[in-house]
Amino acid sequence: MPREYRLIDADCHVVEPPHIWERWLPKKFQDRAPRLVKDEEGGDAWQLGEGAPLMYIGLVATPGMRYEDIKWKGYTYETVRKGCWDGKARLEDMDIDGVDAEFIYPSQRTMFYFMGNPDRDFHRAGVQAYNDFMNDEFCANDPERLFFLAQMPNLGVDEMIAEMKRCREKGARGVIISTWPSGEDDLTPDDDRFFAAAQDFEMPVSIHINIQRKRNPRGKIEGPAAIASMALGGMLAFPSIMFELIVSGLFDRYPKLKIIGVETDIGWIPTALEQVDNFYWRNRAHTGVNIKRLPSEYFHENFCCTFIQDRHGIRNRHEIGVRNMAWSTDYPHHGCDWPYSRKIAGEMLETVPANERYWILAGNMVDLYQLPQTLTPPVV
Numbered sequence: 034m035p036r037e038y039r040l041i042d043a044d045c046h047v048v049e050p051p052h053i054w055e056r057w058l059p060k061k062f063q064d065r066a067p068r069l070v071k072d073e074e075g076g077d078a079w080q081l082g083e084g085a086p087l088m089y090i091g092l093v094a095t096p097g098m099r100y101e102d103i104k105w106k107g108y109t110y111e112t113v114r115k116g117c118w119d120g121k122a123r124l125e126d127m128d129i130d131g132v133d134a135e136f137i138y139p140s141q142r143t144m145f146y147f148m149g150n151p152d153r154d155f156h157r158a159g160v161q162a163y164n165d166f167m168n169d170e171f172c173a174n175d176p177e178r179l180f181f182l183a184q185m186p187n188l189g190v191d192e193m194i195a196e197m198k199r200c201r202e203k204g205a206r207g208v209i210i211s212t213w214p215s216g217e218d219d220l221t222p223d224d225d226r227f228f229a230a231a232q233d234f235e236m237p238v239s240i241h242i243n244i245q246r247k248r249n250p251r252g253k254i255e256g257p258a259a260i261a262s263m264a265l266g267g268m269l270a271f272p273s274i275m276f277e278l279i280v281s282g283l284f285d286r287y288p289k290l291k292i293i294g295v296e297t298d299i300g301w302i303p304t305a306l307e308q309v310d311n312f313y314w315r316n317r318a319h320t321g322v323n324i325k326r327l328p329s330e331y332f333h334e335n336f337c338c339t340f341i342q343d344r345h346g347i348r349n350r351h352e353i354g355v356r357n358m359a360w361s362t363d364y365p366h367h368g369c370d371w372p373y374s375r376k377i378a379g380e381m382l383e384t385v386p387a388n389e390r391y392w393i394l395a396g397n398m399v400d401l402y403q404l405p406q407t408l409t410p411p412v413v
Contacts (some may be wrong), residue, residue: 035405036177042135043359043397044295044339048094049143050118051110055163056348062155074107081146088142096371101368117365120174127254131375134178160186163344168203187212191221194230206402207237211245218246220281228287234400237401243270267297272305279331280322294338299346300351341368355389355413359397
């Protein structure tokens with residue numbers, strides 16, 4: 034049913050509810066399911082396997098907290114907002130924040146637990162349990178405001194296509210890949226089959242900051258390095274992924290494929306496009322790279338990147354492309370400004386003309402995911 038979308042959160046998350054694995058993971062895997070335990074300060078945490086470090090809920094459940102109160106340990110499901118993990122409560126928090134709709138991403142930490150397990154059946158079951166919870170429970174509270182994006186397993190191209198098809202039939206609007214479809218460290222010709230299917234299914238493919246590679250395993254980052262990683266993660270990791278996709282010729286083969294760079298920010302994009310065009314032109318012959326257009330042209334045609342606060346990016350929006358960016362909150366993670374998201378967005382885009390503001394705050398997501406919209410889209 035068509036709705037009026039004026040403010041859409043292009044990237045937010047969900048915290049696993051206490052019951053998720055008991056309810057959604059098959060019984061034969063319950064002995065290996067994440068267990069809810071108490072942390073060192075009496076808060077709630079997930080135990081991901083015997084002897085593994087605890088997965089605390091603090092930094093990923095912060096709406097309404099003062100910056101000074103944000104920490105990993107000591108918070109329980111009773112002391113954080115229920116909207117972090119309950120769909121009905123999330124809608125209430127969206128109403129407070131003035132957000133019309135959300136595109137929701139998983140807790141990557143839990144997904145990595147299942148996807149890093151050598152047992153393929155356990156891996157598959159954990160990913161499917163999350164996808165089923167999101168579609169059948171969380172987003173079922175209002176499927177026209179809560180949009181489910183399906184996590185893809187890392188079990189090879191055929192399994193990834195099968196899960197994309199299964200979730201599309203359930204109602205997923207797009208998919209999230211955390212590895213290349215083949216599971217290899219670099220793109221391979223076999224990956225094309227997945228991207229071809231995504232184009233055929235009209236399913237935008239999201240990459241949340243990074244692609245996991247065996248040669249560069251994900252490790253825990255603490256102290257000063259943690260701040261650097263959080264602040265610069267998207268702009269350091271995503272450009273090389275984006276250009277790997279572009280110079281592979283993927284978009285010459287699948288010109289309607291859409292890729293979303295999630296939580297990447299946008300201020301870096303003009304410089305990156307300038308540099309990749311320059312170095313592609315100089316090095317295309319001896320590297321054997323042969324694409325039909327300049328790399329920057331594929332970005333403007335096939336990519337959208339999300340940001341939370343990026344005033345520099347907004348000032349340079351015409352070089353980036355008004356149709357290539359989308360506002361987000363990162364709710365309920367510690368990057369969010371709930372309940373002042375609408376205020377922050379309004380201040381950041383204060384000098385932006387109304388027609389451009391529409392596309393950045395809602396229209397690009399409406400267009401990418403083909404949402405039925407009652408508003409007539411303005412011309413940029």
